[in-house]
Amino acid sequence: MSRPGWRQPVKIADAVASTLQRLGVEGRVRQHEIWRVWPAVVGSQIAQHAQPHAFWHGRMVIHVTDSVWLHHLSMLRHRLMAALNEQLKPAEIREIVLRVGEVATAPIGPSPRPAPPEPTRAIDPALLAEIERALAPLGDVPFRDALRQLWLRASRESAHSPGTTGHSQPR
Numbered sequence: 001m002s003r004p005g006w007r008q009p010v011k012i013a014d015a016v017a018s019t020l021q022r023l024g025v026e027g028r029v030r031q032h033e034i035w036r037v038w039p040a041v042v043g044s045q046i047a048q049h050a051q052p053h054a055f056w057h058g059r060m061v062i063h064v065t066d067s068v069w070l071h072h073l074s075m076l077r078h079r080l081m082a083a084l085n086e087q088l089k090p091a092e093i094r095e096i097v098l099r100v101g102e103v104a105t106a107p108i109g110p111s112p113r114p115a116p117p118e119p120t121r122a123i124d125p126a127l128l129a130e131i132e133r134a135l136a137p138l139g140d141v142p143f144r145d146a147l148r149q150l151w152l153r154a155s156r157e158s159a160h161s162p163g164t165t166g167h168s169q170p171r
Contacts, residue, residue, distance in 0.1 A: 013137035037087045051103050058094035063101030070098050
């Protein structure tokens with residue numbers, strides 16, 4: 001028996017996407033993909049000497065370590081733009097601006113996944129599988145692990161509350 005006013009469940013990926021769009025930050029989140037794909041697109045040698053610094057209205061500013069790299073990458077600018085836009089579909093970069101500036105000592109990119117702080121052995125394996133299926137469409141989005149941890153924490157809390165079944169959805 002369904003209760004009045006309850007909506008049908010939606011995939012978490014769809015809920016996150018619609019929330020980002022409603023808040024007007026969907027474009028900004030997409031732009032951060034540039035920083036994530038940069039090392040894979042340009043390779044480790046270039047990533048050690050050049051890194052994205054800013055992105056605004058299709059213009060990407062890249063800081064390089066010195067004038068030698070500035071000259072080298074100015075020759076590769078159109079190739080870099082094409083390769084980045086291929087990864088970012090739809091294409092977002094219309095212009096690349098190179099500047100000598102501060103470059104982090106280690107290449108940027110996705111950080112290694114931290115070990116979950118809380119053990120998951122008390123959670124039902126079926127629920128774990130459900131969580132993984134729901135989060136799978138998010139890919140390597142940085143907040144994927146945070147969403148997983150929140151969902152697991154909510155499941156643990158509901159499992160320890162009197163009168164609950166341990167599932168995260170209301171019954």
